[in-house]
Amino acid sequence: MILVLDGLRLPHILKRLTCVDLRFRLEGARNFRGGNMLAWQLLLSSLHPWTTLGFEGYTLRSPSSLLPGRTAAVAALCKLLMVLPLFLLLAVSIAPASATFQLVSADELTMTSEPMAPGAPAILLFHQVDRDDNGRTSHEDNYFRVKILTEDGRKYANVEIPFSKQGGGITGIRARTIKPDGTIVNFDGKVFEKTIVKAKGVRYLAKTFTLPDIQVGGIIEYYYTEDLRSIPFSSPTGS
Structure with missing residues (x-):
């Protein structure tokens, strides 16, 4: 460098x-x-x-x-x-490894199927997690790259990131679509939050968003930071 x-x-x-x-x-x-x-x-x-x-x-x-x-x-x-x-x-x-999107290879763009998973609608090309425990709270930087192989695989453009409200939160979401010809479309839409599970003392949510211009043969990429807070432990006896 x-x-x-x-x-x-x-x-x-x-x-x-x-x-x-x-x-x-x-x-x-x-x-x-x-x-x-x-x-x-x-x-x-x-x-x-x-x-x-x-x-x-x-x-x-x-x-x-x-x-x-x-x-x-x-x-x-x-x-x-x-x-x-x-x-x-x-x-x-201090900059995470996933701070910028990685280059997409020609093989990834021209891929039409995966011999080890015949008929798969989409495959995960790359997933990286970088964890940092040096700050006041821990956090993880997550990076995903997904190849869309069939029409059914276009549903993976609807991204859902689950998290616990008590355990932390999701920040720094960035995403983009790469068309089969290599054209890049950055995500600039809205990120929504919905409740998945809600019970006594427990609440699980999800950040959701949809990437634009999804085509068969295209690639979607996104990364985000998950803050990991400490959850106080209570014994069954309350002591």
């Missing part, structure tokens, strides 16, 4: 920052706070290195080397350089 900021690849930006003592002169860094401000200026100016910026009385000029006595700014910059890669890696890692 290549991270890009304003058209520049991350390694190029880091190279500019690590070589800053040869290309820039820092003025006005009177303490560590000032050094931090100048370090942020360096990060921004690395995208446009020949621009002079001002920030609360501090200035960044080019070229020349660092003036004597500016060690606070240098230390702040080094600290930033140590933290920046970790911050960027964290930003990438």
Whole structure:
């Protein structure tokens, strides 16, 4: 994966920052706070290195080397350089694997049947679940890809996602239809909620929606996040 900021690849930006003592002169860094401000200026100016910026009385000029006595700014910059890669890696890692739809292969588009399931109206091409237990509550990101093989299979465009009201909820629903010719139609319709089971202390619901332009030979994709709350446990004796 290549991270890009304003058209520049991350390694190029880091190279500019690590070589800053040869290309820039820092003025006005009177303490560590000032050094931090100048370090942020360096990060921004690395995208446009020949621009002079001002920030609360501090200035960044080019070229020349660092003036004597500016060690606070240098230390702040080094600290930033140590933290920046970790911050960027964290930003990438917290994004779920199902955050974007995956590419559809030509074989999936041209498929007309499944030898292992002859006569099947539809088949599940792909299903992925990514669970995260690191937050205040756990959640799962679910990703589905379904191939429609017959007229009867078009009913799978009516998606129903069951969940427990006490156990959590469903958020972040996204869906799309891929026609046999590869044309993509994004879902922008309404998502409804209906009750499946309701009893004393128990309520099961479902999020429902219908994908558009379903054709035999087409593919439907959708993903959603299921929040998983803790349900308090009570013993039969009430203790």
